[in-house]
Structures are given as C-alpha cells and as structure tokens.
Amino acid sequence: MSGIFEPFIIGLGVASVLLTLFITSRMDAQDGDRVKLLLAPVKYAKYLAWLMLEIARANWAVTKIILARDMPIRQHLFKTPYTQKTDVGQVIFANSITLTPGTITVETEDGHFLVHAVSWSEDDPDALADMDARITACETAGGA
Incomplete structure (x- = not known):
C-alpha cells in the first residue's frame, strides 16, 4: 500500500x-x-454496501455536530437486542455499530448489547433494529 x-x-x-x-x-x-461462516454471500455483499452508505451518512451527521457552534451532543447509553444465532453474526452486528460514527458497542450481554451514542435520538433504537434485521437475514440455515 x-x-x-x-x-x-x-x-x-x-x-x-x-x-x-x-x-x-x-x-x-x-x-x-x-469458525463456521454461515452467511449468504450475496445478501452479505448487499449488507456491506448498505453499511458503507450508513457510515457515510453517520460521518456527515457527526461532522455537522462537531462543527456546530453549540455542539448539540446528547450522550446516551442504551441496550439494543440482537437476533443473530451465530457468534459471527453477533460480532458483525457489534462491529457494525462501532464502525458507524457516533456509536460504539460498550458491552456484550446475553441477548443484547450496551451501546453508547454521542448524539442520541428517538430513532436510534429503530435504526439499530433495522441493522440487526439486515444482519440476521444474511445468516444461513444451520446457525442455531
């Protein structure tokens, strides 16, 4: 490189x-x-494309927060459930949260993650539920 x-x-x-x-x-x-990779390649490729777009959108939002005079930061810790059956799926979800600027997966517990958001809004749980559903859809049969 x-x-x-x-x-x-x-x-x-x-x-x-x-x-x-x-x-x-x-x-x-x-x-x-x-580690068995029980992921559908085409669905996962579509998910990665969607994730790149979401990362770009989140970058823009965080940039606007940082450059604002009053820096409208609303930090918040909240739990978000996960529905993935495989460890790989759960890791992908936790890392996707962390890759998205302004959010980070702080802790992993059975059935949910603890997430910190720099600029929390009422839409964040719904957005993470959408991300969770997209990753779960990438998992193939046999992930139980």
Whole structure:
C-alpha cells in the first residue's frame, strides 16, 4: 500500500504472509477450532454496501455536530437486542455499530448489547433494529 516496490520490501511482505500461514496452520493442528461462516454471500455483499452508505451518512451527521457552534451532543447509553444465532453474526452486528460514527458497542450481554451514542435520538433504537434485521437475514440455515 506504500507504493514502494523494491525487492526487499516485497520480500518482507511475502515473508510475513508465509510466517502468518505457518503460525495459523500450527495453531489449527493444535486445537482444530474453526469458525463456521454461515452467511449468504450475496445478501452479505448487499449488507456491506448498505453499511458503507450508513457510515457515510453517520460521518456527515457527526461532522455537522462537531462543527456546530453549540455542539448539540446528547450522550446516551442504551441496550439494543440482537437476533443473530451465530457468534459471527453477533460480532458483525457489534462491529457494525462501532464502525458507524457516533456509536460504539460498550458491552456484550446475553441477548443484547450496551451501546453508547454521542448524539442520541428517538430513532436510534429503530435504526439499530433495522441493522440487526439486515444482519440476521444474511445468516444461513444451520446457525442455531
């Protein structure tokens, strides 16, 4: 990503990839623990496109808050339930909340996340419920 294509730099990149593959294969040989990705690829790609748009919208909203003279901040902690059946789905939901500017997943509990919002509004729980439903729709059968 640096734009420098010298043999030494490329060699370091290749060496780091090979070292990572070696360590990963050794770790897998020890415990055999694997995470099943029970996601529908097309639905998940659509979700990622939607998420990028939501991140852009949230960036714009947070920028307007920061640049406003009175900085209309309404911090709020609230619980939002999740409906994902898989751990991967729950991680995607929690990280999607955190990726969206102005919100962060603070804590994970059974059945819900604790979320902090910088500029809370009455619409936030509904927006997160929509995000939750979109991620749940990406999960495939067998996620129970």
